[in-house]
Amino acid sequence: MTKSDRAGKPAAPKWELKLYVAGQTAKSLQAFSNLKHICEVHLDGEYHIEVIDLLKNPQLAKGDQILALPTLVRKLPAPVKKIIGDLSNTERVLVGLDLRSRNTKVGV
Numbered sequence: 001m002t003k004s005d006r007a008g009k010p011a012a013p014k015w016e017l018k019l020y021v022a023g024q025t026a027k028s029l030q031a032f033s034n035l036k037h038i039c040e041v042h043l044d045g046e047y048h049i050e051v052i053d054l055l056k057n058p059q060l061a062k063g064d065q066i067l068a069l070p071t072l073v074r075k076l077p078a079p080v081k082k083i084i085g086d087l088s089n090t091e092r093v094l095v096g097l098d099l100r101s102r103n104t105k106v107g108v
Helices: 026-042 090-096
Strands: 015-021 047-053 071-076 081-084
Touching: 015 026, 026 047, 026 090, 071 090, 081 090
Parallel strands: 015 047
Antiparallel strands: 015 071, 071 081
Protein backbone atom coordinates (compact mmCIF):
# COMPACT_ATOMS: atom_id res chain seq x y z
CA MET A 1 0.00 0.00 0.00
CA THR A 2 1.42 3.34 -1.00
CA LYS A 3 0.14 6.87 -1.37
CA SER A 4 0.56 8.90 -4.56
CA ASP A 5 2.55 12.10 -4.89
CA ARG A 6 1.13 15.23 -6.55
CA ALA A 7 2.24 14.12 -10.05
CA GLY A 8 0.10 11.00 -9.72
CA LYS A 9 3.08 8.66 -9.43
CA PRO A 10 3.13 6.33 -6.44
CA ALA A 11 5.20 7.88 -3.66
CA ALA A 12 7.92 5.66 -2.23
CA PRO A 13 6.60 4.07 0.95
CA LYS A 14 8.30 5.13 4.15
CA TRP A 15 8.19 1.54 5.43
CA GLU A 16 9.58 -1.38 3.41
CA LEU A 17 8.80 -4.68 5.14
CA LYS A 18 9.64 -8.23 4.11
CA LEU A 19 7.89 -11.16 5.73
CA TYR A 20 9.71 -14.46 5.24
CA VAL A 21 7.48 -17.54 5.56
CA ALA A 22 7.57 -21.26 4.71
CA GLY A 23 4.38 -21.94 2.79
CA GLN A 24 0.80 -21.28 3.82
CA THR A 25 1.08 -22.59 7.38
CA ALA A 26 -1.16 -21.39 10.19
CA LYS A 27 1.79 -19.54 11.74
CA SER A 28 2.69 -17.87 8.43
CA LEU A 29 -0.90 -16.77 7.80
CA GLN A 30 -1.21 -15.49 11.37
CA ALA A 31 2.03 -13.52 11.04
CA PHE A 32 0.78 -11.85 7.84
CA SER A 33 -2.61 -11.06 9.38
CA ASN A 34 -0.98 -9.59 12.50
CA LEU A 35 1.49 -7.54 10.42
CA LYS A 36 -1.26 -6.21 8.13
CA HIS A 37 -3.31 -5.11 11.14
CA ILE A 38 -0.32 -3.40 12.81
CA CYS A 39 0.53 -1.57 9.57
CA GLU A 40 -3.05 -0.41 9.02
CA VAL A 41 -3.31 0.93 12.57
CA HIS A 42 0.18 2.43 13.00
CA LEU A 43 1.71 3.22 9.59
CA ASP A 44 -1.02 5.32 7.95
CA GLY A 45 -0.85 3.56 4.57
CA GLU A 46 2.81 4.46 4.08
CA TYR A 47 4.13 0.91 3.88
CA HIS A 48 4.83 -1.92 1.48
CA ILE A 49 4.79 -5.57 2.57
CA GLU A 50 6.58 -8.19 0.49
CA VAL A 51 5.84 -11.79 1.48
CA ILE A 52 8.66 -14.17 0.57
CA ASP A 53 7.86 -17.88 0.61
CA LEU A 54 11.14 -19.70 1.18
CA LEU A 55 9.60 -23.00 0.05
CA LYS A 56 9.38 -21.45 -3.42
CA ASN A 57 12.56 -19.32 -3.28
CA PRO A 58 14.93 -20.74 -0.62
CA GLN A 59 17.90 -18.83 -2.03
CA LEU A 60 16.34 -15.55 -0.85
CA ALA A 61 16.96 -16.47 2.81
CA LYS A 62 20.69 -15.83 2.44
CA GLY A 63 20.40 -12.12 1.58
CA ASP A 64 18.68 -11.20 4.84
CA GLN A 65 20.33 -14.01 6.85
CA ILE A 66 17.03 -15.69 7.75
CA LEU A 67 17.48 -18.45 10.33
CA ALA A 68 13.92 -18.93 11.66
CA LEU A 69 10.43 -18.53 10.25
CA PRO A 70 8.32 -16.52 10.10
CA THR A 71 10.68 -13.53 10.20
CA LEU A 72 9.81 -9.89 9.56
CA VAL A 73 12.60 -7.72 8.17
CA ARG A 74 12.26 -3.94 8.21
CA LYS A 75 14.34 -2.66 5.28
CA LEU A 76 13.21 0.97 5.52
CA PRO A 77 13.52 3.14 7.45
CA ALA A 78 17.12 2.24 8.22
CA PRO A 79 18.59 0.51 10.14
CA VAL A 80 17.43 -2.97 9.17
CA LYS A 81 15.51 -4.71 11.98
CA LYS A 82 14.30 -8.31 12.34
CA ILE A 83 11.45 -9.77 14.35
CA ILE A 84 10.96 -13.53 14.55
CA GLY A 85 7.61 -15.19 15.22
CA ASP A 86 3.93 -14.85 14.36
CA LEU A 87 3.90 -11.15 15.40
CA SER A 88 1.04 -11.79 17.84
CA ASN A 89 2.65 -9.68 20.58
CA THR A 90 1.74 -6.26 19.16
CA GLU A 91 3.70 -4.35 21.80
CA ARG A 92 6.86 -6.34 21.03
CA VAL A 93 6.41 -5.72 17.29
CA LEU A 94 5.90 -1.98 17.83
CA VAL A 95 9.07 -1.80 19.91
CA GLY A 96 10.95 -3.92 17.35
CA LEU A 97 9.89 -1.59 14.53
CA ASP A 98 10.81 1.48 16.63
CA LEU A 99 7.21 2.64 16.70
CA ARG A 100 7.15 2.60 20.46
CA SER A 101 9.80 2.99 23.13
CA ARG A 102 10.63 -0.03 25.31
CA ASN A 103 9.62 2.01 28.36
CA THR A 104 6.26 3.19 27.03
CA LYS A 105 3.30 1.54 28.68
CA VAL A 106 -0.08 1.27 27.02
CA GLY A 107 -2.71 3.42 28.72
CA VAL A 108 -0.23 5.57 30.66
